Amino acid sequence: MGEFLLTIVVEGMLKKLASLALEGIDLAWGLKGKLQKLNKSLTSILAVLHDAEEKQGREESVKIWLQKLRDVAYEAEDVLDEFGYEVLRQSVEGSTPSRKVSKFFSASSNPIAFGLHMGKKIKKINDELVEIKNEVVGLGLIIGRERAPQTSVSPITHSFLEKSEQVIGRDGDVSEVINLLNISCDDQVLSVVPIVGMAGLGKTILAKLVVKEIKDRKLFDETIWVCVSQKFDKQRILGEMLQDLLGTNNGALSNLNTIVSQLKEKLEGKKFLLVLDDVWNEKLQDWESLKNDLSIVRGSNGNVIIVTTRKQQTASIMETSPGRRHELKRLQDEECWSIIRKMVETGNDKASISGNLEVIGKDIARKCGGVPLAARMLGGLMRNSKEESDWSSIKNNPVLDSRGDDGDDVGILPILKLSYDHLPSYLNPCFAYCAMFPEDHRIDKEQLIQLWMAEGLLRTTNEQ
Incomplete structure (x- = not known):
């Protein structure tokens, strides 16, 4: 499981914790304080997870931090699954903890022993999560950082030109x-x-x-x-x-x-x-x-x-x-900038590009290597914000310097990865799920949504 699914794992654990609290199971086993602490730690980590998932590709320290978090997250998920199994077992036997706490366990189970056993596991996880959480400030992770959606390019081809297909220099x-x-x-x-x-x-x-x-x-x-x-x-x-x-x-x-x-x-x-x-x-x-x-x-x-x-x-x-x-040859840098500029100017904010932004934008265009698709993908990122700091962040991203000039296909992949990293984190697994289909498979939209729902990949809001 890749880093992008950590968000799904953590959100799933928070839902399980809420369910345990709702059923009164945390009280039944005397684990309310420990589970509340686990909830607090997971909530704090979730707030910076979006930013960490983007930075892990270029900062080794963040990559190591995510690896540690992933290990602890799997361990915590296993512990919560143990709770879920015990709840299911008791439900099958016809007893619910909210009604008959004294009869929650069968004769073969000891509630005190089970509570102590699980309490030790949760304490160990809490201690590890606190240590992980304390590293957030030193890593410079930003709380609540999200990305705007990007338009993906369909692999299915046909003979008709789309309006979104910028054609320059051909x-x-x-x-x-x-x-x-x-x-x-x-x-x-x-x-x-x-x-x-x-x-x-x-x-x-x-x-x-x-x-x-x-x-x-x-x-x-x-x-x-x-x-x-x-x-x-x-x-x-x-x-x-x-x-x-x-x-x-x-x-x-x-x-x-x-x-x-x-x-x-x-x-x-x-x-x-x-x-x-x-x-x-x-x-x-x-x-x-x-x-x-x-x-x-x-x-x-x-x-x-x-x-x-x-x-x-x-x-x-x-x-x-x-x-x-x-x-087919590569485009000139000015042609790449023209593609980027058109992409930026077709965004919601159609304000003119300032002189400073144009300087940064042309620097980014030079890093496209004359590849139109790279210019389109970067233009899609840049139109989401016209802040100099955001454009400078894209320009200085080491991913743009990792492409070779030998004409190999790896030239475009790092830029595609950069665009993928800038998707909202909750869309990453949805996008990655499409890799389950064969190349050039015609995916039915309604069927895909149903599959996402079945996998629990769709995030709900108060309105929907």
């Missing part, structure tokens, strides 16, 4: 890809033009811009979009092509020959553009198998496939003309 890339498509249409029956680049550069958005331009200029009879992702499944790809052409989801067709036959019928006499987004496959035989079926369904000459991938090997095995690919 006009030249669109023109170059269109030019490659025109050249490819002239000399091949089925051509492939890969768009290659590291994570976060905007390969998918560039493909969307190209599709939009192609539709406006009516260069192809049909445009088809399929999100491939890490599992290269030929039947799924062909099936989703058919669904995209039909504009409906007829369910997964189990017969590959039927899918190919319907695609051939639908594309008869037509020139098509197919976008295979987010391809990871590096096996030549898998690609050759798909290409053979695509050659069967082709309606006419001049069909083109755009492949977006972060892997050079994938581009090499799929491209039909060596070198006929588009290498």
Whole structure:
């Protein structure tokens, strides 16, 4: 269990303590004072836990503090579970402590011995929590610090541009890809033009811009979009092509020959553009198998496939003309600042950015490494506050200096982690829960809420 779930654990223990007090069980076992002290310590620690969970990534002392707290929290949770078990056992036997304290324990149980035994455990936990609580001031943890919600980016891709997708500095890339498509249409029956680049550069958005331009200029009879992702499944790809052409989801067709036959019928006499987004496959035989079926369904000459991938090997095995690919480059620092500025100015507070803030903002933009996604994520953080201290805190966060310049995917991950750390702590486990689903799985909103509720992850308020 990660640090972000400590909040859930501590809040759960406070609820258990409240339940014990309500039933009068603390009095029945003579543990009222000890349990009240435990409640007080947990409440104090909960107040700084949000801040600690953010800082633990960059301050080793806070990370050690959280580790100690986690160990004690698990121990305390076990003790409270013992209480819960005893309450349940007595409930099954038909006796309740609030009505018959003298008969609360069965003949095999001794209330005095049980109270002394549990009292020793609680005292040990209280002593450890007091020690942990006393370290709060020295660590500089802030009481009650919370974060505003951030917008997460959905991994499901489609061909339509969202209003929230900031596109800056890519006009030249669109023109170059269109030019490659025109050249490819002239000399091949089925051509492939890969768009290659590291994570976060905007390969998918560039493909969307190209599709939009192609539709406006009516260069192809049909445009088809399929999100491939890490599992290269030929039947799924062909099936989703058919669904995209039909504009409906007829369910997964189990017969590959039927899918190919319907695609051939639908594309008869037509020139098509197919976008295979987010391809990871590096096996030549898998690609050759798909290409053979695509050659069967082709309606006419001049069909083109755009492949977006972060892997050079994938581009090499799929491209039909060596070198006929588009290498997506990093943005300039000024372009990253433009993205950040637009993100900030679309927030609730649309006041102008002061000169001092602009200086700090441009320093942050330089740390984006030319990656548009990094600029978007940081802009999302910065628009929640226009205080110089908050922007300086982001600028000076060592996470922004931990990214390499080798083009590896790790470049964007620390910034995504920084954005995750700035979520309200009660949303962290909700967000992390989504990792239970397969990549690119279409998550039903209502079902997800029900699952969160079943896991006890949703925090209630007085109003809701």
